[in-house]
Amino acid sequence: MARPGLVIFDCDGVLVDSEPISLRLLLATLASAGLVLSPDEADEFFLGRSLATTREILARDHGLSVSDAALDDMRRDLYAAFRAELQPIPGIAATLDALAAPYCVASSSQPERIELSLRITGLWSRFEGRVFSSTMVKHGKPAPDLFLFAAERLGHEPADCLVVEDSPAGIMAAQAAGMRVVAFTGGSHAASDRHRADVARLRPDVIIDRMPALLDVLAG
Template sequence: MRPELVIFDCDGVLVDSEALSVSALLGMIELAGGTVSEDAAYEHFLGKSMKSVREILGQEFGLDISDQHLTAMRVDLMRKFREELKPIPGVKEVLPKLGLPCCVASSGTLERIRYALDVTGLLPLLEPHLFSATMVKRGKPAPDLFLHAAASMRAHPGNCLVIEDSPAGVAAARAAGMRVLAFTGGSHASNPALKARLASTEPDFIFADMLQLPDLIAGLGAREKAS
C-alpha cells in the first residue's frame, strides 16, 4: 500500500542545515563557558528539540543555558541560514512528483522551520502543513510529534512514511508505528559513527540520493503486495 502521508523531517532532509546548526550550537556552548566536540554534538543533540538540548547540556555537561544564550544562538543561526543554507539536492524536483500528501515534522521551532524553507525556496511546496516539537509535550525520540502530524493530516499512523536523518527521529517514527526511511545525503552525514548509529535504529531503508525517493516509495508498496 502506498502511504497516505509522507512526513519529512526538515534539518538534514529538506535543507542541508545540520552542519550550520551544530556550528551555531557549539558557539552557544562556548559562550556559556563549556566545550563540546563536534562529534559529541552530533551524538547527543542531532534531531532533538532545543528544550531537550538544553536539558542534556545541564544534566550531562553541567552547563546552565540562559535565555540570552539561546537568543544569541538563534541570531547566529538565522544569519547562517540566510547566507549559507541550501536545499538538499533533488528535493525541489522530487516533492511535486510524489503525488501524495506531505508535511514537515521538525524538532525546530515553527519560526525556524518556516524561515529555513523560505530561504531555500521550499516553503510554497509544503506550507501550511508544518509541525514543530513545540506543539507537543515530548520531542523526538518520543513519538508525540509524528502522531500529532498524522492526526492533524487525518492519516493513520500505520499508513504514514517518515523521512528522517537522525537516530532520534528514526526511533520516534518507529515508536509511532510508522515506516521510516533514513536519509544520509546531507553534508553532515558522511560521519561513519553517525551512519552506524542510524543503521542501528533499523529503518526500513537507508538512502543518500533524494531523487531515489519516488522509486523507494513505489518499492515499499510492491514489496507489500508480494508478501
C-alpha cells in the first residue's frame, strides 16, 4: 500500500478500548427507558454512530424517545467509568510515534468525550489541534462528511488519505469518501465472529487485529 499523506483514526475502539464500557452504559439507559436490547443488537444498531444518529434510530425503529436528562445521566456515568476503567488500545502509542505520515482523529463522539478519552489514556498530546467530531458536520457516519471535513481542513485530497476504523458505519463512511480504509478488529468488542464477518463483508483494503500491524501495512 502506498504511503498516505494523512492517516485518519477513529477514536472509540481504535485508539481507546471504550466500546464495551459505552455499550454497558447504553444498554442500562435503554433498559431504564423500557427498551431491552442484547449486546449484539446494540452493537449492530449503534456501533460507530453519533449520539444524534443513535437517538434518531431509537425514535424511528423502536418508538423510543430518550430524554435529555437521561442522556446527561448516561454521559455522567460513562465519563466516571472511563476515568476508572478506560485503557488505550495495546500498541497504539508506539504505532503513532512510528508513523511517518501526519495523522488526526475523526470520531462520532462529542469533542469533550474525545478529549477526555485521549487524556485518560495518555494520547491527547499526540492529537491536540487535530481532533474532528461528528458535531462539526451535518451528517455523521456512515455518511462521508466527517472524513471529508478532516481531510479538507488538513489540506489533503481524499485519495491521499487512509482511514483506520473498527465499525461497519465507519468503514462505509471512509469508502463513501473515496479513501482507503484499514479495518481494525483488535478492540475487545470486536472479537465476535458476527462482528468480524460484518467488517469483512464490506471489503476494506486491509483488516488487522493488532495495531502495530498498521506499520507493516504502510511499509508495503
